Amino acid sequence: MFEHVTPYPGDPILSLFQDFQKDAQPRKVNLSIGLYYDENGTIPVLSSVRSAAARVSAAAAPHTYLPMEGTPAFRAAVQRLVFGDDCAAVREQRVATIQTLGGSGALRLGAEFIKRYFPDSAIWVSDPTWDNHRVLFVGAGLDVHTYPYYDRETNGIRFDDLLATLDTLPARSVVLLQPCCHNPTGIDMTREQWQAVIARLRQRQLIPFVDMAYQGFGDGLVEDAWPIRALCDAGLAFLVSNSFSKNFSLYGERCGGLSLVCAGEREAASVLSQVQAGVRRMYSSPPLHGTQLISTVLNDADLTAQWDTEVAGMRSRIKRMRTALRERLEAAVPDMGFDYLTTQRGMFSYTGILPHEVDVLRERYSVYLLRSGRLCVAGLNDANLDLVADAVGTVLKARSSASVSLS
Ligand code: LMR
Numbered sequence: 100m101f102e103h104v105t106p107y108p109g110d111p112i113l114s115l116f117q118d119f120q121k122d123a124q125p126r127k128v129n130l131s132i133g134l135y136y137d138e139n140g141t142i143p144v145l146s147s148v149r150s151a152a153a154r155v156s157a158a159a160a161p162h163t164y165l166p167m168e169g170t171p172a173f174r175a176a177v178q179r180l181v182f183g184d185d186c187a188a189v190r191e192q193r194v195a196t197i198q199t200l201g202g203s204g205a206l207r208l209g210a211e212f213i214k215r216y217f218p219d220s221a222i223w224v225s226d227p228t229w230d231n232h233r234v235l236f237v238g239a240g241l242d243v244h245t246y247p248y249y250d251r252e253t254n255g256i257r258f259d260d261l262l263a264t265l266d267t268l269p270a271r272s273v274v275l276l277q278p279c280c281h282n283p284t285g286i287d288m289t290r291e292q293w294q295a296v297i298a299r300l301r302q303r304q305l306i307p308f309v310d311m312a313y314q315g316f317g318d319g320l321v322e323d324a325w326p327i328r329a330l331c332d333a334g335l336a337f338l339v340s341n342s343f344s345k346n347f348s349l350y351g352e353r354c355g356g357l358s359l360v361c362a363g364e365r366e367a368a369s370v371l372s373q374v375q376a377g378v379r380r381m382y383s384s385p386p387l388h389g390t391q392l393i394s395t396v397l398n399d400a401d402l403t404a405q406w407d408t409e410v411a412g413m414r415s416r417i418k419r420m421r422t423a424l425r426e427r428l429e430a431a432v433p434d435m436g437f438d439y440l441t442t443q444r445g446m447f448s449y450t451g452i453l454p455h456e457v458d459v460l461r462e463r464y465s466v467y468l469l470r471s472g473r474l475c476v477a478g479l480n481d482a483n484l485d486l487v488a489d490a491v492g493t494v495l496k497a498r499s500s501a502s503v504s505l506s
Contacts, residue, residue, distance in 0.1 A: 116131060119131060147405040148347060148392055165385055177341065178358065179397070180320065180324070181327060197371065201355045206310060221273070223275065230283075254286065262296070266299065278326040280445020320407060336359075342355040357374065424440055446475050453472065454472075
């Protein structure tokens with residue numbers, strides 16, 4: 100009966116993580132999947148989350164079904180964090196927010212909504228983008244195209260080309276944008292660039308879909324969400340997916356949110372009801388435990404302040420690792436530039452390390468990067484930094500001496 104089913108070749112990020120876990124080498128380093136490791140090389144359980152877990156456990160509430168859209172406390176917390184304390188759209192009840200299975204669940208739910216209500220719209224993602232964006236949107240039946248983004252020559256953004264592409268899109272095309280800590284490049288648009296993009300989105304009646312998976316890992320929780328507030332101020336209708344996997348270190352709890360900013364309260368109520376229907380069609384209602392942890396933290400001023408400090412700690416450790424790796428690589432390979440390590444932001448650096456060099460790093464040194472050359476800086480610590488810098492330095496020196504002998 101199932102003979103025609105061919106094996107799934109695996110996911111470029113998740114399969115690599117499995118290979119890493121199986122690697123018997125004790126000094127292996129995981130710089131592939133987006134996981135934040137602390138100074139001791141472990142995935143932290145945040146103190147704010149620990150306190151929340153103690154409260155949740157003491158309350159011993161029944162494990163009942165949640166509503167399709169999640170709990171009111173969680174949804175209100177998502178709106179405050181994503182849109183700010185004083186957002187007109189939220190105040191006017193124009194934002195339909197629903198709890199989702201992580202950021203990926205939010206993207207998928209949003210994609211299902213787009214397919215149903217904008218069946219002729221295609222989605223445009225940055226070139227490059229997170230590997231799974233395409234898979235997820237194609238899975239929902241959308242046509243996926245790219246707009247120019249990363250410029251390898253300048254380590255910047257092909258901004259004129261990006262704008263020129265937006266100018267060619269049919270009205271109601273969906274444009275996926277990342278507000279902070281762009282995955283995989285670590286290159287974000289400036290506020291001026293955002294304003295120019297927002298003007299184009301409005302002029303051409305495009306639908307922004309903002310994917311915020313790393314809020315707090317760039318400049319701060321409020322600062323990183325600035326583009327979302329600017330889109331609200333510009334009066335656009337748009338979708339936002341947000342994830343708590345990274346900033347709460349709650350990867351396995353699958354907690355996130357999808358918010359749709361609408362023109363009025365009635366419209367938002369209809370939109371919410373249709374997204375609820377989408378949840379019922381797929382998985383009925385979201386899980387409870389992670390929501391309780393996040394709601395407890397975000398609805399308590401002291402725990403929120405403690406969490407904010409913990410996010411700041413993760414952010415500054417990532418920045419310190421960026422500087423430390425840059426210094427070591429500059430010393431090891433003086434004829435190559437490594438400023439990109441400190442100009443890119445968030446968990447990821449787009450290193451330009453070539454696929455065959457990535458293979459050497461993995462096979463010879465058990466240092467795991469994605470084959471695109473994306474390196475998760477949040478996997479570095481003082482204990483593995485030298486090993487990584489030596490390995491990367493050796494591989495890059497081999498390239499630079501090969502290019503000298505060729506020329
Ligand atoms: C990543 O890009 O590594 C993360 O977002 C994790 C994932 O699911 O791919």
